[in-house]
Amino acid sequence: MGVREYPEAAAASSPAIFTIVVPLKNVEHSQVLPIGTKQISVQLRKSKESRIAFVTGKVAGSIEPFATIKAGAAYNAEALDLAAPVTLYIATKDDVQVVEIAAWS
Numbered sequence: 001m002g003v004r005e006y007p008e009a010a011a012a013s014s015p016a017i018f019t020i021v022v023p024l025k026n027v028e029h030s031q032v033l034p035i036g037t038k039q040i041s042v043q044l045r046k047s048k049e050s051r052i053a054f055v056t057g058k059v060a061g062s063i064e065p066f067a068t069i070k071a072g073a074a075y076n077a078e079a080l081d082l083a084a085p086v087t088l089y090i091a092t093k094d095d096v097q098v099v100e101i102a103a104w105s
Helices: none
Strands: 003-005 015-022 029-033 039-044 050-053 067-069 075-077 080-082 086-092 097-104
Touching (some): 015 086, 029 097, 039 067, 039 086, 086 097
Antiparallel strands (some): 015 097, 039 097, 050 067
């Protein structure tokens, strides 16, 4: 998948914020995480549940493998060093949601 994980990765210093408007529930949306991404945080702007995966075709129909982000929570991944771009796929359980993704490189 192009992800290298280091226990003590170099400090992240360049933040980027991505927002994805999700008009309909159970529809897959994606965001490419760039090379060199060191950490990410993913959450919904409203307190609702969502699903994420790193493989297409999983989140819209709740097909394993995917991870659930519970209402009011965030998915965080730290100590990364992406050697290649990685696509994050997300779907929500409710209509009209905004996904916020913070990525640091």
